[in-house]
Amino acid sequence: MKITVAGDVKEYADGITVADLIVSEDVETPAYVTVALNDEFVLTENHATTKLADGDNVEFLYFMGGGGCGVYK
């Protein structure tokens, strides 16, 4: 089946889950990544049980934040 991952269409085996995809795509620091599946966020606790389907669109969104407080490097 074909899944669009971060803008690229790729071929994956049927039955792959969001958790599998995170591993396959070698997503770094996945604990800080929000997965959007067809524009809906997938809760972390549902990654292992959420199966992907042909034509799905997945985005990996890193948490982004920070601030000018504290000690500067």
Place this chain on the structure above:
Amino acid sequence: MAVVIRKADYERMLEHARTGVPFEACGLIAGRVEGVDRLVERVFPLENPDQSAEHFTIDPRQQLAAVKEMRALGLAPLGNFHSHPATPARPSEEDIRLAHDPKAAYLILSLAGEAPVLRAFEIRGGEAAALEVRIV
């Protein structure tokens, strides 16, 4: 390694930062990678829900909407930017602690001095490395 940004996009970022004072302003940058350089072709000013002079967070829903727009334009997400209204254009410990995307360029725009200062960094494993910034 450089971040290349057009003057008009830089000015859009600067306007967003100045409008946000006294709070930090933030947003995303998109474009393409050419060799080791990141060419910024679009700036996406976003809200800072923290409404803080010392902190920013990019709202995931705004982030997703911006990424969708990037994809539609054929652009790749390149990283983010945020302002330091009263502090230097250097990553704070908080900036480094919360930088989780090893492929992103992190731009910091300081308004602390008479003239604004824009600097860019890659942040990996708790270490920030400066990138050249070219405004063209």
